[in-house]
Amino acid sequence: MFRNILVAVDGSPLSSRAVDVAVDIARHYNAKLCLLHAFPHVSDLLGTPEYERLLETRMLIGQSLIEAARTQVGDQVEVDVQLLEGPPAQAILRVAEEENFDLIVMGSRGHSPLVGLLLGSVSSTVAQRARCPVLIVH
Numbered sequence: 001m002f003r004n005i006l007v008a009v010d011g012s013p014l015s016s017r018a019v020d021v022a023v024d025i026a027r028h029y030n031a032k033l034c035l036l037h038a039f040p041h042v043s044d045l046l047g048t049p050e051y052e053r054l055l056e057t058r059m060l061i062g063q064s065l066i067e068a069a070r071t072q073v074g075d076q077v078e079v080d081v082q083l084l085e086g087p088p089a090q091a092i093l094r095v096a097e098e099e100n101f102d103l104i105v106m107g108s109r110g111h112s113p114l115v116g117l118l119l120g121s122v123s124s125t126v127a128q129r130a131r132c133p134v135l136i137v138h
Contacts, residue, residue: 002029006101008092008122009037011065014107018137019069022105025135026077033077034101035069037062038084038091059083089125097131104134 007022009015019035026033039058042051062083073079084091096104108123127134 002026002031002102004034004099004101005031005103005105006034006036006092006096006099007069008088008104008106008126009035009065009069010088010107010122011068012107012109014109014137016069016072016107018105018107018135019072021135021137023073023076025103025105031077031102032080033073034080034082034095034099035066035073036082036084036092036095037065038086038088040088041086055085058085089122089129092122092126093129101132103132104130106134106136108136108138 002025005022005026007019009019022033025031039062042055042058066081066083070079070081082095084095092104092106095101104126106123106126109121123134123136127136
């Protein structure tokens, strides 16, 4: 049923739990995982040196989050990774559709409840708009 599973990674405890759940599902179905981290666009209005420093910092943080999740998966299943710049919900939805993922697994909240209330949660947006099943881990 599930052959390609997309896992959104943001470094939160719920994201870590989502990775564990995705690994269990992948092992059951002999599926492949893709660990994805997307970070918001860095404004180039900051000026070139500041823009490049901030972008590099966000890339390093993203790579660190991806590597931590990859370590968590270990050699239990086949894993690919993607690190993208852009609005996280849109990045997850775009990759899921373009690469025909069968399932998206993600934590229910990567930030505080207040921020989620004010801005809306990534998981809520993905669950409402995805064309494949979405498993939200609490």
